[in-house]
Amino acid sequence: MSLTRSRAREPIELRRFAGHVDHEEQLSHLRIAHLTDQHFGRVTPHAVQQAAIDLTNAQKPDLVVITGDFVCHSQEFLDELEESLALLDAPVIGVLGNHDHWSGATAVRRSLRKAGVEVLDNAHTTITLRNQQLQVVGLDDAYTGHADSDLATKGLRRDLPTIGLSHIAEEADRLWELGVPLVFSGHTHAGQVTLARMHEIFLGKLIGHKYVHGLYGCRTRQLGPKGALYVGAGIGAAVMPLRLGERARREVAIFELGAKAGAAWEHHREQPALKGRPPSEKTKEKRKRQLEKKKRKHPPEAE
Ligand SMILES: [Fe+2]
Secondary structure, three states: OEEEEOOOOOEEEEEEEEOOHHHHHHOOOEEEEEEOOOOEOOOOOHHHHHHHHHHHHHOOOOEEEEOOOOEOOOOOOHHHHHHHHOOOOOOEEEOOOHHHHHHHHHHHHHHHHHOOEEEOOOEEEEEEEOOEEEEEEEOOOOOOOOOOHHHHOOOOOOOOOEEEEOOOHHHHHHHHHOOOOEEEEOOOHHHOEOHHHHHHHHHHHHOOOOOOOEEEEOOOOOOOOOOEEEEOOOOOOOOOOOOEOHHHOEEEEEEEEOOOOOOOOOOOOOEOOOOOOOOOHHHHHHHHHHHHHHHHHOOHHHO
16 A cells, blocks of 8 residues: 655555456456546546546556546536546546536547547446456446446356446446456545544445445355455545545555455455445436436537
């Protein structure tokens, strides 16, 4: 674990982990960098975004995966998003988050593609890295009702090493069942305030998240969860930039696929899931109305 400080004096934590036992058996070694919730916009200084890109490049990853919320509330910062992501030295694969849908998914996707990012909307792709094939499954955003795990995994090969991307972490439960052993996600910003376990109280008990920050599930084939999940703390913020507590710090996570889980250099081990509470039908309806309202603000023709 190490810490880098951007010109804006914003600490960005670097946390390292091994992959799943499937990767150990199927790969020699691949380094994946995981970024999430960059929220390009007014709340997150450009210097922080640049520091995150620099820190990621310095790790020399074979692949960068980004799990959504590229923007905040508008399309105003798409140029900055495009310019920053184009600076990443490795191939980049991403999925959208709720803020991307709220701000205009078509425009965000267009910018990502211009920056060289492969966007997966309920689909999977196979990429060859250092002469090894890796399958990447990408779910569209579940918060806004766009995720379809069955469609995303249709035709998935069980004999290839695989990882999954989903903005919302709770989708991992289903993706594990469908043959995705390690899922990366975001959305929670680690609660942004993790002192006195406030993040678990707020996001777990009040909002109903099972997974708040860090590693969950199981990377071996023991009884219990059928896969593993990493919830990134994210880089940016959409409303309030405050981040308090070690776990809440802005973060780049590095996964060494092919390494054995449990080594001393890992930041932490799998944590038990919180009780969680799936969104009710009433909540889903409310989110649908929220999306429609925001879509009226960013109609497709304006994208
Ligand atoms: Fe976010």
